[in-house]
Amino acid sequence: MRSADLLIGIMTCRANRARERAVRTTWLAAPPPPGVAVLFVEGDGDAGAPPRLVGDRLILPVPDAYELLPKKTHAFFRWAVANVSCNHILKCDDDSYLHIDVAAELDLNGVDYAGRLTPPAPGIVETWHFGKCKDRSFEVPFEGPFPDLFAEGFAYFVSRKAASRVADVDDTVIDQHVLEDVFVGWCLARDGGPPLVRADLGDRICARRAVWAPRPGTFARHPLAPDEMIEAHRRFALTGPEQSARTSVVGHHVVEDRACARGNEAE
Template structure:
């Protein structure tokens, strides 16, 4: 597989290097061939032809998406946790479905972000009550769920365009206090202080048709069922309406028709010319001739133009990088598409911060990027420490440098969010076979989104790779743990752990924040410039 990736990569690079035309024109023609992106209808209608509706140009404030469907009867599902707790036969009755607005054009080959995830659970969940759950998801990282269970939002809670986040509906376990007959008759003659509130049941019933409408407001989504407002969900940083290019309906439901109206008539935001800000101020400085405290290698995919641009505009503008105390570079393998490689080459030549690796990008070969980071930090620089991170990782460079100094006990350093006694998964999407990893447990390793090794460990890795004695494993962070463990067998290493190298999302006062979209990067940078290391996950 690696040999194929190298040979294909060399051919792809030769093709990109030989291209003498205008990269923008090549990209525009390829985009036009791939999809008829210029057509932006103001309305879309689909009748019972599937559960996916493509919204070519996304949504805008004032857009409506209406789903006409019928929930199915509940079915029995086995829950292993209940079986282990010996609660009955371990099965429960389930009836639920999901309505999602997804960003289908985010990045090819990746899970699309869920800009809105609406999950009605008709038979309830662990709460034992029917639930409407709302959430967002970016690169398989879910945010904090907003759950509506029939209890109305507090009057003091923030509203969304003036609407409460959760409306009230009838619950069997809550009995409203009733007026006495005497009080009721008196109020008829005197006049009521306010109109009596109406009470409604849970808006979805098994085998009963419903009409669900999602309205895109100014501050968030508004959910209506049968014309009645049920919930509102505020927009979250990092997600925009124009990115919502697909509607998915799945689960225990039969879809009859879907209508989308008041859609935008144009969609300029998918233009790569708007993503790549070819401004002089974002270009990198030449490599310094003097030693640096930290070299940061950023793993990036070839088509992650927006992610790289967000990093350039945010934490790569820190004083430590501007003064060359720290240096950052992107490490990018090639794409199978010519137009992407041509644009990548142009981007690298202009900004001067990309190291292009001549092989076709594959998950199994990410470990080669990590080795390339070590080689670059050893051979092109004199770096006291080397950090590896991803292009969706926001790094507080000054804090990482400070933490390195605090842990500098004179020994080689391995610092990050460390895992101990982790076992390989033998089943599922991320399964590892016995041939790939025969041992029962992994060595101690730091999570891949952000970790630091000292320069002497990097030199060891480079020398071991040069004499072909370096063991390679497809999970690059586990590989690094394996290499450090081998180095530690002859030279004691100081292992330094901190949860603030965040693996999933963001924590207050983080060192690094992971799974941050380009807009979340800008949000974090704005907060950091105001002196607050706080997150942009949700309001």
């Protein structure tokens, strides 16, 4: 894999093969649009070994555990920046349904970070990881550092510049975090480097209670179990309500040029 306009990385693991099969038989059943490359990204590779690309599966030397998703995402972005000449990366979860044609048609020119942008919700974000960690010692309230906004982790875009900024942080930064999407948002909100442009795509995502909404222009739906993903494909892919012309996300979606972070940054 040498180049792609858009690289889609689907975060998955060996335990989630049913989800992977659902993706392969629904929104990824047909070849991706021109200029789009798709990889299934999993961990549990040999510790200390380099990442391995086996077909469309990228195997990273990072344990697959919820609490280590910041490390896994960092390793994926680091590999992508070094090995793929792409303009943007779309990171999504394996229980997300992508309207891949719509995602490919979004004009992200000049945008570095785009998704459903949200501020950290007090009383929720601190314990979001509870009940999900393999190592329960991680299940203590997360006290930051927090960005002012972060793109929810089930589907978001980063530019090559933004991915490089995440890839460049070291373990002292990664180890402060347990929530992958907050980690990425915080890396992109830190001072230093050229300003990054963020865009809110909340009106192009159908999530949680709105997951079944027939909303034109939607590029992602979340969360969906394997049988629900098949039903979503039957409802939406065959009728095509999400199809839309190429549209720039710059305009009323843009939040600002400069992000800001708060919390306890590593010295």
